[in-house]
Amino acid sequence: MRRPTMKDVARLAGVSPMTVSRVVSGEPGVAPATAAKVGQAVRALGYQRNDNARHLRRKSPGTATIGLLVDDLANPFYARMARSVEDEAHRRGCLVLIGSTHDEPRREREVVAAFTARQVDGLILVPTAAGHGFLRGPAHAGTPVVCVDRPAPGLAVDTVTVDNRAGARRAVTHLLAHGHTRVAYLGDRVGIWTQGQRCAGYLDALTARGIPEDPALIRHGLRTGDQARAALAGLRALPDPPTALFTSNDLITLGVLDDLDHPAPLAVVGFDDLPLAERLTPPLTVISQDPLALGGAAAGLLFSRIAGDTSAPRSVVLETRLVERGSGELRRA
Amino acid sequence: MRRPTMKDVARLAGVSPMTVSRVVSGEPGVAPATAAKVGQAVRALGYQRNDNARHLRRKSPGTATIGLLVDDLANPFYARMARSVEDEAHRRGCLVLIGSTHDEPRREREVVAAFTARQVDGLILVPTAAGHGFLRGPAHAGTPVVCVDRPAPGLAVDTVTVDNRAGARRAVTHLLAHGHTRVAYLGDRVGIWTQGQRCAGYLDALTARGIPEDPALIRHGLRTGDQARAALAGLRALPDPPTALFTSNDLITLGVLDDLDHPAPLAVVGFDDLPLAERLTPPLTVISQDPLALGGAAAGLLFSRIAGDTSAPRSVVLETRLVERGSGELRRA
């Protein structure tokens, strides 16, 4: 019941294992008649090469495996990123080991360690907020890393992000252009890199219009839809409540959606597109990012590093897109 | 610049590689003082074990890697499945190799071959419609396979599906209970297993009510939203048009959504939940499946097989849930 090895094939074909290796790997210098015999034996035994053993012995191309570590694979954003990474890898005959960090630094380290213990040729990483010094150890020497979606502070590696700041600025500028002057910011913890950038973009837009920042309109640390809803209630209770919201991620956008029209209708622009956003009432105006492009760019960078590119770390910044659907305009009851 | 090996650690610690192996793998029978010396050398060199070499030599537990092959990782349904598989694997100290078939049998075979060439301990597969005889070859001997979402015809392995037929029956029964008598079926190619089951469930519901099947109300082979919309136009043009639709997957549901209210409002129940379905107008009634449960069940089965369970192949069928939100009721303009 053992799986057949090259030795078994060699015995059956009456040749040496070396010759079998040559045939199976498509190397030249084998007589056609011999190759045919070997091929027959391979099919007869249902032989399949053990690529782990192969990669252990070979030096030149590595294991033809890369690791992809995202925050949460169930998040459609990362799922699409993963898909385009897998597509690029497949085109290059490479497999993908996948993992989710769930934003836990410990799990990130564990999984990265498990990946490198498997001798991955490279790593695409959505880094957690923790330090990434461990990636500089000798165990990772020669394993290129590419960060996606956010940079790893203090780690000088290729990074692919979208221009969160410009996107947020665009969103808020859109609201201001439609006559709003009191625009609130609703975001997750400002320590999260993307959230910090988006908040900065929000402030940029205000500054450009000469509108002073009002701390009462800025809410950080909203981690759930319920917290976002509560924050909205708080904003409505202000003596001078906002007439428009910029919601800094899709969870928050969803959270405020319920209470958008009561007691008074509020305009809203959200960061991150939602499926069906155009069918909501009102149709949702959003800043949309392209996760497929993110994943594709990251994979492209990684594979050129694997191919031997040793130039200075690159930083790719992709643009966002404002998708106007109506919810950003002035709304009256 | 070479990565350190056990030999390097052994040399530095002044012991044999064997002793390093024991320390690194946490085996007993090493004097505490020796273990400390080795640990120090490990940290000094930043040594990390090569798990590929390890798994090549070891027999008992395999490579601690499983393969997961879905139709399309960008599909949120499969993404959530993948997440729960990865979670289960992580709990067991196992890594996950991932791949997408894009419903191409050739790609399926390629990726499965690449997985087994890496000596995965098991395989979770969303099978394409093609034959799967290749999984019976000696190369796959001893590699358990679990099919998920749909069975692989002619392959006697553990399978986890949802009860598509009962779900569809439930959906149509719901429409009939709300006074509809002319209910149309809109589905993808009936050769796709899930679609066949859902169509059967549709017919079951009609039969139970004594309503004769009307071929004019049944549309197969709708592969895009546009085709679904066109099919709806055709149905509306009938002398005796339907008053309700059962749409057999989310793509089709989305396709008909646009034209649901004009010229006359139609009721609809869709198979497969959509995010934001409750915020659409009308709020969409759907048959919802639980991809996390599917993935979890598949992983559970696979790991018990890997642990040595050799009982007859099991077939797990999960229930669906009817989520009533209004769109299934009788609708008037």
Add this chain to the structure above:
DNA sequence: TGAGGGTTTGGTAACGTTCCCACCCACTCG
């Protein structure tokens, strides 16, 4: 006929690890 060149083939060692066994040493006990 024999030297020279090319093609085809096989033997040996090595990749980094662990299994199996033998060894060494310090004790204990008769």
Add this chain to the structure above:
DNA sequence: CGAGTGGGTGGGAACGTTACCAAACCCTCA
């Protein structure tokens, strides 16, 4: 005091493959 015990350690081989080199073969041409 010698034989037995048991924990701690190391040597050699092996997992399945490929790099490297040497050998065997065939053919051509002087």
